[in-house]
Structures are given as C-alpha cells and as structure tokens.
Amino acid sequence: MTKRTFYSVIAILVVLSVYSYEYFLGEEEKTELISKGKETKENTNEYFLPTSTTGQIVHHNGYSLSYSEVHEQAEWVAYELKKSHLSKTNFKRPYFEIDKAVKTGAAHWRNYKKSGYDRGHLCPAGDRRYSQSAHNETFLTSNISPQEHKFNSGIWNSLEQKVRYWARKYNGIFVITGGVLKGEMKTIGDEDVSVPNQFYKILIDNNTGKTKMIAFLIPHKNSNESLYKFVVSVDKVEILTGIDFFSELEDDLENRLETSSSFKEWDFD
DNA sequence: CTGGAATAC
DNA sequence: GTATTCCAG
Numbered sequence: 086m087t088k089r090t091f092y093s094v095i096a097i098l099v100v101l102s103v104y105s106y107e108y109f110l111g112e113e114e115k116t117e118l119i120s121k122g123k124e125t126k127e128n129t130n131e132y133f134l135p136t137s138t139t140g141q142i143v144h145h146n147g148y149s150l151s152y153s154e155v156h157e158q159a160e161w162v163a164y165e166l167k168k169s170h171l172s173k174t175n176f177k178r179p180y181f182e183i184d185k186a187v188k189t190g191a192a193h194w195r196n197y198k199k200s201g202y203d204r205g206h207l208c209p210a211g212d213r214r215y216s217q218s219a220h221n222e223t224f225l226t227s228n229i230s231p232q233e234h235k236f237n238s239g240i241w242n243s244l245e246q247k248v249r250y251w252a253r254k255y256n257g258i259f260v261i262t263g264g265v266l267k268g269e270m271k272t273i274g275d276e277d278v279s280v281p282n283q284f285y286k287i288l289i290d291n292n293t294g295k296t297k298m299i300a301f302l303i304p305h306k307n308s309n310e311s312l313y314k315f316v317v318s319v320d321k322v323e324i325l326t327g328i329d330f331f332s333e334l335e336d337d338l339e340n341r342l343e344t345s346s347s348f349k350e351w352d353f354d
Numbered sequence: 355c356t357g358g359a360a361t362a363c
Numbered sequence: 364g365t366a367t368t369c370c371a372g
Contacts, residue, residue, distance in 0.1 A: 234358075
C-alpha cells in the first residue's frame with residue numbers, strides 16, 4: 086500500500102465514523118451538541134444559533150428558540166429548512182399549546198383570542214410539513230408572535246414563500262426570525278404579550294460553496310412594496326435587537342457578510 | 355399559503 | 364377544551 090493510499094483509507098474511515106456516530110446519536114444527545122454549538126457538518130446549514138439576550142434557549146426537534154419572558158414570546162426562532170423538508174402534505178391545524186420546555190412559562194394562546202391579532206408563526210407551519218410531529222411542533226405558543234392579519238397573510242407570507250423558494254433553489258437554507266422586542270410596544274392579553282413594531286428574518290446559505298446571507302426588516306404593517314426594499318444588513322438587525330448572529334463564522338467572513346446589504350446573490354424572480 | 359370565529363358537544 | 368364548518372387576506 087502506498088503512502089497516498091494509506092492516507093486515503095484513513096480519510097475515508099474518519100468520514101464514515103463521523104457519520105455513523107451521528108447516526109446513532111439520540112435526539113437528546115443531538116440537542117446537547119446543538120446547545121453547545123459544536124456541531125459542524127459539511128454540506129449543511131445546521132446550527133447557526135444566535136446568542137440569547139434572555140438566557141433561555143430551548144431546543145425542539147424542528148427548531149430552536151430564545152424565549153423572552155418579559156415579552157412572552159421568542160426573541161428569535163432558528164431552524165434549517167432543507168430542500169428535503171419541502172412537502173405538500175396537508176395536515177390539520179392542531180390547537181396551540183403552551184411550550185413546557187420554556188421554564189419561565191410560555192404564554193397561553195388565550196392572550197391572542199379576540200385581541201385582533203393573529204397567532205403568527207415564527208417557524209411557519211408551512212416549513213415543517215415533512216412530518217406530522219414536526220408540523221404540530223410549530224403550534225407551540227413559544228413559536229408565535231402577535232401579528233396583524235393583513236401583515237401576516239400579506240408581505241410576511243410572501244417572504245415565507247420566498248424562503249421556501251430559495252430553500253428549493255439553493256438546496257436548503259438556515260433561517261432566523263422574530264419580532265424586534267424593543268421600544269414602546271402594545272401588549273395583548275392577561276399576560277401582556279408584546280406586539281412588535283417590526284419583524285426581521287435572516288437567512289444564511291452555506292450549501293452552495295459560497296456562503297451568503299440576507300436580512301429583512303419589515304415594519305409591522307402590510308405593504309405592497311417589493312420584498313427587496315426591506316433588505317438590510319445583518320449588522321442593522323444586531324444593533325436593533327442586541328442579538329449576535331453567526332458568531333461562529335470566521336471573523337473576517339462574518340464581518341464582511343454582516344455589513345453588506347447587497348442581495349445580488351439572491352434571486353428575487 | 356396565512357389565519358379567525360361561530361356553533362355544538 | 365375539542366371538532367366541525369365556514370369565512371377572509
């Protein structure tokens with residue numbers, strides 16, 4: 086065996102062992118890895134979790150979130166939307182449940198009843214249609230924020246559909262989304278759930294060889310303007326929210342990508 | 355797709 | 364609270 090062949094065999098063994106190790110991991114152990122932020126894989130966007138300003142990160146199978154007890158909703162929800170996740174299966178909408186994984190107690194859906202606001206999904210049900218459990222998991226009150234119906238079914242819905250389009254086109258993307266929980270906000274319900282004045286969505290594509298990201302910041306009202314008009318730099322969202330995104334990226338790359346508000350790499354159709 | 359609400363049990 | 368049916372952006 087030549088030296089070169091020997092090293093090739095070693096390389097193959099290493100790759101195989103990594104994959105088999107992961108294969109045999111239970112969900113709990115995977116969650117462990119995620120929370121420690123040590124999971125890195127090739128050809129995937131998984132696990133770009135932002136920092137938490139509230140100190141309460143919760144991991145579900147289909148998404149992770151950072152819960153703000155003060156505002157009774159997540160400051161961010163993060164998940165990977167793989168190409169393979171895209172499905173047209175039509176599940177019946179379940180009832181919203183209180184997220185028991187939120188130790189401080191997530192809000193009850195009653196806060197939203199007759200409030201005039203939608204229970205707006207942060208991780209959309211439409212992104213988790215690959216299994217019944219993944220779909221139902223999005224119906225936790227830690228995954229919703231009060232949204233005007235015209236906003237939710239309008240421009241926000243358009244953005245969510247664009248995300249699915251990009252996930253299909255770019256072979257999966259990683260999504261971070263939430264309301265901007267700052268400043269004066271209206272509240273609804275007995276638990277005073279804050280109504281954000283703006284919502285953001287940040288996408289990173291680490292699959293197509295060249296890492297690219299894009300951020301949207303949209304006022305909480307419907308708009309007929311084109312989506313690209315709401316593109317901002319990731320830095321702007323960081324300044325607004327106090328959340329640090331993509332800190333695991335190499336500093337130069339992080340800095341270069343986060344200061345940019347260019348969207349030329351993203352096909353808007 | 356995104357959702358609410360009325361009604362009956 | 365759950366299930367069904369009907370409704371709107």
